[in-house]
Amino acid sequence: MNNEALFRYLLRLGDDSLILGQRLGEWCGHGPILEEDIALTNIALDLIGQATSILNYAGEVEGKGRDGDKLAFLRFEHEYTNLLLLEQPNGDFGDTIMRQFLFDAFRKPLFEQLIHSGDKQLSAIAEKSLKETKYHLRHTSEWIIRLGDGTEESHQRIQKSLDNLWRYTDEIFMTDSVDEELTKNGILPDLSSIRSIWEETVKSVFAEATITIPTNNWKFEGGRRGRHSEHMGYILSDLQYMQRAYPNMEW
Amino acid sequence: MVTTDQIFQWLEEVSDPEVPVLSVIDLGVVRDVQIEGTKVFVTITPTYSGCPAMQVMEDDIRSKLQEKGISDIHINTTLSPAWTTDWLSEKGKFKLREYGIAPPVNEVDKSVLFAAPPIVACPKCQSQNTRMVSQFGSTACKAHYQCNECLEPFDYFKCLK
Incomplete structure (x- = not known):
């Protein structure tokens, strides 16, 4: 088995959790109501915890002495391979919930399948993370329905959130030689089977929420290759500040 | 000669920093204790991936065992099987309610x-x-x-x- 492919896949998985967790952390103290402030930061904490496990393991697989912290704080922008969806700005509460929902609806079936991965540690991380992701998905699904099928104002705004974010969803399911090699070796499930589960989830929740999937076919991608949107640099300048300013500092 | 039962008993004195009424044993995060000669191996598992109390629990377990005269302590973390609230002890549930x-x-x-x-x-x-x-x-x-x-x-x- 080629460790390089596993390392690159773990970075993708870890960067997705890390960058979204960092984004959600920005809500701390700014939530629309206290309960949501706490909910968003709880979800952020779960994601940062998952990123820690995944990136620590990525460092082990790489075998060059980098641990999770080094990978999280000391790479350059083009070395991060998270989805573009996850680095998009928080916007209003609806934008944040929509971004989170589109991601949770993917993560849940992904972790369900990764439990059967031929890689023991990846399977253990998936088993742990799945329990948390179920809470997240229920929370965001309920908000999508509440906002979509709520007032005229909330309906129109959550529809706009979907219109803006839909173009980033194709990238979730794009595969390349990394995924293909790992699928061949029984480490990864076939992503196309996850796509159909994801589509079923989002369609049923959107139907309940009375919002519609945009027909615009323009799609963005590039995150998996380290090509990011203009927002990424600002996230990293926050995320990496302490380690860059005070190398090797610890709490 | 120290026994694993003795270690488990000592760890009853280490509390969860966020819910101090529970010990790490009540909480079910201590999964295994092994003794090899003078070495003591403790395996713990996190409740949630991002639980900020894990590091504190690990440090507290270490200092409790040191206090009891053990110096060669190895604590490792395992993720599988994943922690479940089913592992909370009955005594722990009672203490929570109190x-x-x-x-x-x-x-x-x-x-x-x-x-x-x-x-x-x-x-x-x-x-x-x-x-x-x-x-x-x-x-x-x-x-x-x-x-x-x-x-x-x-x-x-x-x-x-």
């Missing part, structure tokens, strides 16, 4: 949308007429509830399976 936190009850699968929240008895007045305020509470492992009878706001140690 402390004002409702212990976990059996719940439906988290993925069911708009499922009625579980019926949780108020730890103060025991009424079952309570409501969930938010499924995310003051720490990752708790939800926020309020009693409709005595109006007590309380934490519910939510079910994780």
